[in-house]
Amino acid sequence: MRTRWTKGMTLAVLIGATLLLSACSSPAGSTVPTLSGSTATADHGASGTKQSGRQHPRVGYSSSRVAQLHAAAQCLREHGVPDYQDPVLTADGHVFTDARSIQDAEAKMSSAQRTAATAAFEQACGHLFAVAGLQPDDESPAPPKLVQAGVRAAQCLRAHGLPNYRDPTSETPFTPGHGFGISGDELPNNGALGKQDPTVKNAFTACRSLLDAEIAASTMSSLAHG
Structure with a gap:
C-alpha cells in the first residue's frame, strides 16, 4: 500500500552528514558522497515534496564495490538497523538503497536511542x-521497468477519478519496495483527505493489481535485475 513517508532529520540524513564530514577529512583523491539536500519524499500517500537530488553512478559494477557495499550494510545492521538490506549495484554502476528500513528503525527509537545509534554508526560505520x-538518503533514477509499471498504474488511476495523477519518469521520487511518490496536487482537494478520500479509495481499489505490479517492480530484488 502507498503510505506517506516524510523524512525529517532521520538517521539517513545524519549518515549523510557523517559522510560529508568524512569528505572534508579524506585524503586527496578519495571519493565520498555529499549531502543530497533532500528534505522530504512520499511513496504514493496523501502528500509530500519531491526529492531534490539523485544519485549518479560513481563507478561501474565491480565485485570489490559490491563487497564494500555489503560491509557498510552489515555494519549498519549491527548498529541500529537490523533489517537493512544490502544495497543493489547494477551493471551500469547505479546504487539502490533500502532507506525505508532506516526510518522504520528510527521510528521505534527514543531520542536518546537515536543519539546513541548515530554515535555508534559514526564510530563504527562512517568510514x-x-x-x-554509499549515501542511503539518495536514490538512483528509476529504471525503465519500474517507470513502465508506474505509467500503467497512473493511466488506470486517471481513468478512475484521479485526472491530475501524473505519469512517473525516471526522476520521479520512489521508495524501494513501496513505489513512486505522489504530491497532494495529484489528489482531490489537494490531498486534504488523503487516502481516506472516497474517490482515492475507489481508484486505488480499481487499480490494485497495477499498483501492486508497480510496487513489485520497485523491490530491491527487481531493481537488481533492471
Missing part, C-alpha cells in the same frame, strides 16, 4: 560508508 560511496 565503511565513505569507502563504499
Whole structure:
C-alpha cells in the first residue's frame, strides 16, 4: 500500500552528514558522497515534496564495490538497523538503497536511542560508508521497468477519478519496495483527505493489481535485475 513517508532529520540524513564530514577529512583523491539536500519524499500517500537530488553512478559494477557495499550494510545492521538490506549495484554502476528500513528503525527509537545509534554508526560505520560511496538518503533514477509499471498504474488511476495523477519518469521520487511518490496536487482537494478520500479509495481499489505490479517492480530484488 502507498503510505506517506516524510523524512525529517532521520538517521539517513545524519549518515549523510557523517559522510560529508568524512569528505572534508579524506585524503586527496578519495571519493565520498555529499549531502543530497533532500528534505522530504512520499511513496504514493496523501502528500509530500519531491526529492531534490539523485544519485549518479560513481563507478561501474565491480565485485570489490559490491563487497564494500555489503560491509557498510552489515555494519549498519549491527548498529541500529537490523533489517537493512544490502544495497543493489547494477551493471551500469547505479546504487539502490533500502532507506525505508532506516526510518522504520528510527521510528521505534527514543531520542536518546537515536543519539546513541548515530554515535555508534559514526564510530563504527562512517568510514565503511565513505569507502563504499554509499549515501542511503539518495536514490538512483528509476529504471525503465519500474517507470513502465508506474505509467500503467497512473493511466488506470486517471481513468478512475484521479485526472491530475501524473505519469512517473525516471526522476520521479520512489521508495524501494513501496513505489513512486505522489504530491497532494495529484489528489482531490489537494490531498486534504488523503487516502481516506472516497474517490482515492475507489481508484486505488480499481487499480490494485497495477499498483501492486508497480510496487513489485520497485523491490530491491527487481531493481537488481533492471
